[in-house]
Amino acid sequence: MSADPEAPPEWSDELGPNDGILVMSDLTKNFGGITAVDELSFAVQEEEILGFIGPNGAGKSTTFNCISGIYPPSSGNIWYKGENVTDLPPYKMVKRGMARTFQSFRPLEDRTVLQNIALPLVPDKLFSLAGLRGDTIRKAEGVCELVGLDDRMDMTPDELPHAGMLRLELGRALATNPDLLLLDEPFAGLSDPEVDAISDLLKQLRNDAGVTLVVVDHNMRGLFPLIDRAVVIRFGELLAEGTPEEIRSDPMVKEAYLGGGA
Numbered sequence: 001m002s003a004d005p006e007a008p009p010e011w012s013d014e015l016g017p018n019d020g021i022l023v024m025s026d027l028t029k030n031f032g033g034i035t036a037v038d039e040l041s042f043a044v045q046e047e048e049i050l051g052f053i054g055p056n057g058a059g060k061s062t063t064f065n066c067i068s069g070i071y072p073p074s075s076g077n078i079w080y081k082g083e084n085v086t087d088l089p090p091y092k093m094v095k096r097g098m099a100r101t102f103q104s105f106r107p108l109e110d111r112t113v114l115q116n117i118a119l120p121l122v123p124d125k126l127f128s129l130a131g132l133r134g135d136t137i138r139k140a141e142g143v144c145e146l147v148g149l150d151d152r153m154d155m156t157p158d159e160l161p162h163a164g165m166l167r168l169e170l171g172r173a174l175a176t177n178p179d180l181l182l183l184d185e186p187f188a189g190l191s192d193p194e195v196d197a198i199s200d201l202l203k204q205l206r207n208d209a210g211v212t213l214v215v216v217d218h219n220m221r222g223l224f225p226l227i228d229r230a231v232v233i234r235f236g237e238l239l240a241e242g243t244p245e246e247i248r249s250d251p252m253v254k255e256a257y258l259g260g261g262a
């Protein structure tokens with residue numbers, strides 16, 4: 001039977017490929033019997049700084065792992081710059097201009113700060129650092145300067161304080177020249193002044209270089225002044241989205257996540 005031509009069109013709130021630079025639609029990730037991400041849909045707009053928040057175990061890192069190609073989603077779609085990237089592996093996401101940082105830093109301990117930052121600039125075939133060329137070194141020095149490590153380029157990672165390690169992690173991600181950066185708990189373990197300094201750096205990345213940022217963090221004091229908007233999840237599902245002011249005053253968020261203390 002054909003559809004009634006008089007019937008009003010069915011309203012759909014489904015997100016599509018061009019609703020943002022990064023779009024998720026009904027993203028689901030199961031681990032055995034655990035549903036870590038549950039039909040999650042949201043979009044990230046170009047050059048926005050989006051906070052992606054939720055209590056421990058809400059599914060934030062798993063979402064990042066699906067977006068960056070580390071885990072294949074169980075179902076749903078991910079679009080980046082209008083292209084369906086749902087099942088692409090991490091190196092292909094990096095080639096398309098997406099980078100991420102991890103909660104636990106993973107630098108090469110026997111290499112200097114400069115060499116660690118230069119690594120992503122070197123073609124795979126030339127993985128040995130013996131042959132770093134002038135141009136590569138100049139680019140790596142530029143990234144060191146950008147992340148505030150230009151006075152520590154010859155140190156090894158173990159000589160850096162925690163905030164310096166975070167800057168190195170950021171530098172390694174930025175060396176791939178991303179248009180979008182996923183940051184997993186950048187403020188963890190930082191003092192308030194260090195949080196402010198990293199926030200200034202992140203704002204500079206967006207304002208001067210046009211990098212889109214998605215930031216997961218539990219430090220609301222640091223996060224709320226940084227972000228334009230937040231997406232809140234709980235049990236892998238979307239709980240709320242809005243400006244920091246809207247999120248602060250959302251009764252569901254207060255009760256479910258912020259414990260009324262936001």
Ligand SMILES: Nc1ncnc2c1ncn2[C@@H]1O[C@H](COP(=O)(O)OP(=O)(O)OP(=O)(O)O)[C@@H](O)[C@H]1O
Nearest residue numbers: 031034035036054055056057058059060061062063
């Ligand atoms: N590789 C895995 N295998 C099995 N279960 C996993 C795996 N990774 C995550 N989970 C489970 O999925 C759920 C979501 O975890 P996830 O780490 O994504 O949450 P999160 O919001 O990032 O938490 P946190 O704020 O503590 O980092 C949890 O129940 C977790 O135990």
